[in-house]
Amino acid sequence: METVVGIHRNHFGEIISFVTSGGRVISYQKALMEAANGDITGVLAAEDHHGNLVLSPEQQDQSFDHYPNLF
Template sequence: MDATNRETFVAVQKNGDGDLTAFQTSTGRVLDYQQALAEVKSGAISGVNVFKGRDGEMYIRGDADGDPTNNLDQLPPF
């Protein structure tokens, strides 16, 4: 799958602490965090990657491109 036909995240849901809990894709699908994590790992979502935090857990983050406006935290809520 090349980047042109991979989905992207266009909106997010956050909990009361501001942590990301769900994602909406460019095709309108809604994924909870674990579903999104699996899809990012499989390469189905463009513009993001998975990293292992200091706590040993896996997390989703936007690809570093120097543009803070497309960070996951900056996406609109849904």
């Protein structure tokens, strides 16, 4: 099973895609679907306070800031 090893951010600092251990670069939406299906590890799909599905790191005490920004 693949895990998230890096992220890509836009110039606003928003995460736009993820890099997997298999070398794939997947969009935020694709990562959201794969996390919800249990196809990737390192991220969790959860509902925010508005009821929208969002990604969060598996470790609740961490943020995505600990992932390297890979290009």
